[in-house]
Amino acid sequence: MSAPMLLRERAPAKVNLTLHVRGRRADGYHELDSLVAFAGCAADLLTLAPGPGLSLAVSGPFGDAAGPDDDNLVIRAARSAAERVEGLALGAFTLVKRVPVAAGLGGGSADAAAALRLLAQANGLSPDDPRLVDAAAATGSDVPACLRSRAARMEGRGERLTEVKLDPQPAVLMNPLRPVGTAEVFRALGLAPGETFVPPGPAGAAPGDPEAEIARGRNDLEAAAVRIAPEIGAGLVLLASQHGCRGVRMSGSGATVFGLFSTAQEARRAARALSAAAPGWWVRSTMLR
Known part of the structure; x- marks a missing residue:
């Protein structure tokens, strides 16, 4: 019997090269303008074994600080995608947490974005499928930028993205x-x-x-x-x-x-x-x- 297919994605840390606060909106959210880039050598590792059900196992140097598995942004992103894509195949995620938690590096958002990219692979979808982009925005303000994982300008809560040409x-x-x-x-x-x-x-x-x-x-x-x-x-x-x-x-x-x-x-x-x-x-x- 062949081993189950295992898909892998890196979840690179997001770095705010600039972060300008324009003000606080009437709804309580802050209006931001930020140039962000992604770290090549600072990333979590997420794998997916496609199959029935949905689960997450967390390990790594910062695994203990990642919070309850059922509230992890990986699970929340997967559930959000499943609500939007009928018949979406899910599976067992394994997260190796190498980036510090609550560190200003968007680690949880990067993990959620990696989960959406893995689900895109497993289901033959494009990572920029509008349903996955919508799921990213519903999961967290930083997740849409992390879904792309390349330099961009983030505005508003993070939902307005413009790609930026940035030298490494x-x-x-x-x-x-x-x-x-x-x-x-x-x-x-x-x-x-x-x-x-x-x-x-x-x-x-x-x-x-x-x-x-x-x-x-x-x-x-x-x-x-x-x-x-x-x-x-x-x-x-x-x-x-x-x-x-x-x-x-x-x-x-x-x-x-x-x-x-x-x-x-x-x-x-x-x-x-x-x-x-x-x-x-x-x-x-x-x-x-």
Whole structure:
């Protein structure tokens, strides 16, 4: 008897190269404008054995922090897809959780998006099938961007996506292994429904030149997150001290911070130095695309 077919997908971490808060909408959601890219060397691994039923097993360095299997975004995405695609074949998922949880890297959203790509493979669907795209949006604000897993501008809650031509960015990611809740950071930002956010400092570059936008951009959640987790500030200082680092910023709502480097060699060298200087931190050199 032949072994069951096993499909595999990487779920690369999402990094917010910029994250501008425009304000808080009347419905309570925050209006965002963010350039995002995806990490080549920081990803979870998801497999699917197509078959009857739906299940999920989680392992890996951060598997214990992934939450209950039946509430995992992988399961929620699969159920959302099944509601929209009649007769959709599901199966047994296995997730190897390698990216920190509650880290500002969209890990759960990336896992959900990988699940939708696997279901597309198993059912002979295109990953950009409108029903799967709709399922992604219903699962979470970051899932549509993660479904594509390539550089894009996210606007609104994340539902408005525009592909961006971005040269690969050598980078180092650092996380102090302290979870930071997204809702807590947005609460600390302190915007009332209907209020516009006025950022401190000069305006960023006009849209159209990603490199200029990254250089002059910001993360409007950074100050609020640093008040909650001062380790974020320490990580930014450590990154900025590395040879070849041309800019540092926090990703998402934290606590992951990143530094951009001129070359992949400089990024790898910095990652080795940072791993030694901050032994309790998760550190990865990668290429953002």
